[in-house]
Amino acid sequence: MLFDGLRAAYYPLADDGTRNFVDLNTIPDAIVDRVEVVKDGASATYGADAVAGVVNIITKREVKGLHLQAEAGVAEKGYGANQRLSATYGYGDLSEQGFNAYISAHYLKSKAVYNRDLGYPYNSDDQSGICHDGVCGPNNIANGVDPSIGFTGLSTATNVFMVRPFDPSTNLGTGRYQLLNGAAGCGSLNPYTLNDQEYADNPTAPRTVCQQDITHDYNQVLPEQQRWGISGRFTKIVGDSGEAYLELNYENSKSSYTGLASTVRANAPAGIDYSAYSTSAGSTLLRLPVYICARGTVSCDAANGTLNPNNPFAAQGQEAAIIGRLPTSTEYNESVSQVFRAAAGIKGDFGDDWHYQVDGTAMVSKLKTTAKGYVYIQHLLDVIADGSYNFINPSATSQDTLDYLTPTQINHSKTQLYQGQASISKEVFDLPGGPLQIAVGVAARYESLNNPSGNPDYNGPTERYFRLNAFGAKGHRDVESGYFEVSAPVVDQLELTAAGRYDHYSTGQDNFSPKFGAKFKPIRELMFRGTFSKGFRVPSFAEMGALPTTGYVTQTASALPDSFTSQHLNADGSYNTYLTNYSLGQTTVGNPDLKAEKSRNITLGATFQPTSNLSFGVDYYNIKKTGAITSVDFSKAVSNYYATGETSYDGVTIVQDEVDQNHPDAQRRIAFVQGSFINANTIKTSGIDFNAMGKFRLNDNITFTTSIDATYVIKLNTEFPDGTVQHYVDTLGNFNLTSGSGTQQWRGSWQNTVDFGRGSISATAYYTDGYDYSAEDQGGTAGDCSLVPTNYNGDAYQGCRVKSFISVDMTGSLKVNDQFELYANVMNVFNNKPPIDATTYGAYLYNPVVGESAILGRSFRIGAKASF
Numbered sequence: 001m002l003f004d005g006l007r008a009a010y011y012p013l014a015d016d017g018t019r020n021f022v023d024l025n026t027i028p029d030a031i032v033d034r035v036e037v038v039k040d041g042a043s044a045t046y047g048a049d050a051v052a053g054v055v056n057i058i059t060k061r062e063v064k065g066l067h068l069q070a071e072a073g074v075a076e077k078g079y080g081a082n083q084r085l086s087a088t089y090g091y092g093d094l095s096e097q098g099f100n101a102y103i104s105a106h107y108l109k110s111k112a113v114y115n116r117d118l119g120y121p122y123n124s125d126d127q128s129g130i131c132h133d134g135v136c137g138p139n140n141i142a143n144g145v146d147p148s149i150g151f152t153g154l155s156t157a158t159n160v161f162m163v164r165p166f167d168p169s170t171n172l173g174t175g176r177y178q179l180l181n182g183a184a185g186c187g188s189l190n191p192y193t194l195n196d197q198e199y200a201d202n203p204t205a206p207r208t209v210c211q212q213d214i215t216h217d218y219n220q221v222l223p224e225q226q227r228w229g230i231s232g233r234f235t236k237i238v239g240d241s242g243e244a245y246l247e248l249n250y251e252n253s254k255s256s257y258t259g260l261a262s263t264v265r266a267n268a269p270a271g272i273d274y275s276a277y278s279t280s281a282g283s284t285l286l287r288l289p290v291y292i293c294a295r296g297t298v299s300c301d302a303a304n305g306t307l308n309p310n311n312p313f314a315a316q317g318q319e320a321a322i323i324g325r326l327p328t329s330t331e332y333n334e335s336v337s338q339v340f341r342a343a344a345g346i347k348g349d350f351g352d353d354w355h356y357q358v359d360g361t362a363m364v365s366k367l368k369t370t371a372k373g374y375v376y377i378q379h380l381l382d383v384i385a386d387g388s389y390n391f392i393n394p395s396a397t398s399q400d401t402l403d404y405l406t407p408t409q410i411n412h413s414k415t416q417l418y419q420g421q422a423s424i425s426k427e428v429f430d431l432p433g434g435p436l437q438i439a440v441g442v443a444a445r446y447e448s449l450n451n452p453s454g455n456p457d458y459n460g461p462t463e464r465y466f467r468l469n470a471f472g473a474k475g476h477r478d479v480e481s482g483y484f485e486v487s488a489p490v491v492d493q494l495e496l497t498a499a500g501r502y503d504h505y506s507t508g509q510d511n512f513s514p515k516f517g518a519k520f521k522p523i524r525e526l527m528f529r530g531t532f533s534k535g536f537r538v539p540s541f542a543e544m545g546a547l548p549t550t551g552y553v554t555q556t557a558s559a560l561p562d563s564f565t566s567q568h569l570n571a572d573g574s575y576n577t578y579l580t581n582y583s584l585g586q587t588t589v590g591n592p593d594l595k596a597e598k599s600r601n602i603t604l605g606a607t608f609q610p611t612s613n614l615s616f617g618v619d620y621y622n623i624k625k626t627g628a629i630t631s632v633d634f635s636k637a638v639s640n641y642y643a644t645g646e647t648s649y650d651g652v653t654i655v656q657d658e659v660d661q662n663h664p665d666a667q668r669r670i671a672f673v674q675g676s677f678i679n680a681n682t683i684k685t686s687g688i689d690f691n692a693m694g695k696f697r698l699n700d701n702i703t704f705t706t707s708i709d710a711t712y713v714i715k716l717n718t719e720f721p722d723g724t725v726q727h728y729v730d731t732l733g734n735f736n737l738t739s740g741s742g743t744q745q746w747r748g749s750w751q752n753t754v755d756f757g758r759g760s761i762s763a764t765a766y767y768t769d770g771y772d773y774s775a776e777d778q779g780g781t782a783g784d785c786s787l788v789p790t791n792y793n794g795d796a797y798q799g800c801r802v803k804s805f806i807s808v809d810m811t812g813s814l815k816v817n818d819q820f821e822l823y824a825n826v827m828n829v830f831n832n833k834p835p836i837d838a839t840t841y842g843a844y845l846y847n848p849v850v851g852e853s854a855i856l857g858r859s860f861r862i863g864a865k866a867s868f
Contacts, residue, residue: 063090071863242348259331280658433489710748733775
């Protein structure tokens with residue numbers, strides 16, 4: 001991603017702890033002149049990270065007068081309200097006065113959207129209304145009742161505490177759980193009384209349980225956002241042919257979202273110096289003591305303590321194993337990003353028709369993250385030991401205790417980029433097809449990242465929070481580069497190009513990236529083109545030195561081995577909730593010995609333009625990446641664990657989850673798998689891009705324009721060192737590359753616009769292909785339906801394929817006069833909902849890459865522009 005041909009500082013937090021990205025909001029829409037996209041390999045020109053091309057955002061050279069814009073939008077059902085304001089003022093005329101200066105400011109605000117705002121099934125854990133061929137999904141409401149099997153099993157995740165006696169000889173609870181506060185019952189939750197058969201089949205469940213729809217109560221679709229910024233630019237004509245500029249940008253973005261009720265019974269995320277602490281199993285299982293003492297007491301017993309009023313078994317000398325979540329606090333996350341950018345440059349001519357250009361930029365991206373409502377483990381143990389948290393009546397707990405239990409966590413991260421580049425170019429001599437042009441240039445930059453861990457365990461395994469990643473990374477490096485470009489129009493029909501770039505990194509990597517291209521135009525209406533290039537990508541600071549980061553992948557019971565699932569069945573042979581409603585944590589740590597990825601990129605294309613208003617294009621791409629950086633293959637270690645019970649395999653560590661309450665002696669499911677990044681694989685991808693455009697003048701006042709863009713992915717494969725190959729096209733894979741959103745074979749859009757002079761109406765249809773419920777990096781074979789969601793009976797309640805999706809947006813504009821323009825947008829005109837995908841982990845029951853804009857249903861936006 002480039003701004004005016006210059007690199008930009010990365011956002012301080014990498015996606016999934018690995019993938020760097022640039023915050024596009026740094027450059028406001030009001031000052032963007034155009035966006036240039038280079039689809040083929042561009043490392044020869046722009047260096048690392050340009051393996052598959054670049055996007056270059058070009059800002060306006062000059063703005064004249066005052067330009068105002070205001071708009072507001074909302075979903076048809078009233079949620080997701082958003083507003084945007086912008087103002088730009090420019091003074092001066094480059095052609096007449098030799099200078100121009102402008103300043104632009106903008107403001108945006110959008111409200112949060114919660115799953116409970118949406119229609120069924122996206123607003124509930126009860127999936128029993130999702131059916132396929134007469135088979136319906138499971139009711140995953142905590143302590144729910146499923147139509148096919150009845151009571152689904154005791155949940156540990158509701159906001160009502162339950163307890164049972166704890167046996168220190170087995171580190172397990174004994175007997176049945178009971179409501180800790182029987183008089184209060186289920187409070188705001190729905191009580192359900194088990195029938196005799198359900199009571200007999202669930203030996204740990206009380207007669208009455210409390211049901212909770214956690215997705216409905218807590219899950220969030222879109223965060224609340226607020227963004228504002230200011231930009232300015234001064235451009236000056238220098239001498240007869242020179243032009244200099246200075247541009248300044250500031251952007252402030254705030255985003256916040258809420259999470260679940262605070263967790264007290266869990267496995268802590270992977271630690272840095274210690275093994276993850278767990279209150280869900282073993283000798284550290286969460287429990288209420290018999291006696292309580294003042295905070296800091298080393299040993300508490302009858303001699304110096306008092307009976308614990310929170311523990312109903314204290315009088316019998318028994319500790320109480322406890323399950324549930326805190327009803328007194330909810331997780332909350334907030335990020336505030338500030339971006340500071342300055343860029344300056346000058347270009348012109350000198351000597352014998354030489355052209356020069358010098359540019360520089362400085363960019364700093366700061367990020368402040370705030371987390372509230374997360375339980376600090378040692379403080380949890382403290383308030384249990386001194387009895388200051390009132391588990392029987394949580395609302396009676398003092399605010400000081402609540403603040404102590406869930407202290408606010410604040411973390412500061414920063415990236416920096418300082419870059420300078422210079423180039424000279426010249427038309428050397430004439431060839432039959434035109435002048436031979438050459439360009440040479442140099443560049444240097446400094447880049448750094450400082451992202452300390454927000455949840456380290458340096459002071460011990462309990463001196464940290466539940467549920468917050470330990471992720472952190474830091475590093476800095478200098479990069480020096482030299483590059484050249486040659487353009488040779490050999491004859492009128494043939495143009496050849498060549499480019500090369502050498503990059504040297506202070507961290508030890510260096511690389512030369514060549515690129516060759518050709519354009520052949522046998523007739524005026526037809527042109528063929530092709531490129532061959534080599535590129536590279538250096539490891540990110542996170543990939544080389546990241547502290548543990550964990551991402552969660554939804555587990556499908558049907559994909560687990562029968563030898564394991566058979567140990568966790570209900571009395572009627574159906575799956576219990578231990579199998580059907582959990583996610584596997586995949587933890588990855590950095591590897592300082594990583595080497596740069598290398599790539600080879602081939603593109604071939606053709607453009608046919610039979611008339612001036614009609615054109616067709618097709619482009620083929622083929623990319624091969626060697627030494628690809630990826631996490632170790634977790635799937636083999638997972639399979640080995642279920643087969644042998646071993647918790648260490650081929651560089652991967654397995655962390656077991658809590659025991660199944662109904663089958664405490666059965667093999668435990670996996671909570672986390674942990675491994676490092678490696679240079680192990682070869683990734684191959686190829687595909688074809690299509691486009692067509694037509695522009696037809698219907699009469700003197702009306703013009704019709706139509707355009708189609710489509711992409712067909714032929715191949716996306718990963719080859720491992722042992723020769724095995726994983727295939728991802730038309731599946732949910734690669735989970736690491738796509739965050740579980742899959743590789744759709746077809747994607748496309750079709751836009752039609754009618755322009756009638758002072759106004760226009762446009763409709764754009766977006767198509768995304770369906771895909772199979774499978775992913776070879778999650779086990780199984782492409783197309784085998786191995787990840788299809790199943791109900792408690794193990795029956796698939798979805799077909800083997802997620803359906804394709806089409807949505808249509810419309811926009812209309814009307815120019816009232818030379819100063820005022822009104823416009824309106826209707827997004828998702830036909831109110832189509834995204835197809836159900838119950839396996840992807842990016843969103844609940846839908847694929848966010850396919851349907852993020854459509855999940856809100858039909859929505860509207862109106863706006864106005866004014867120029868003076």
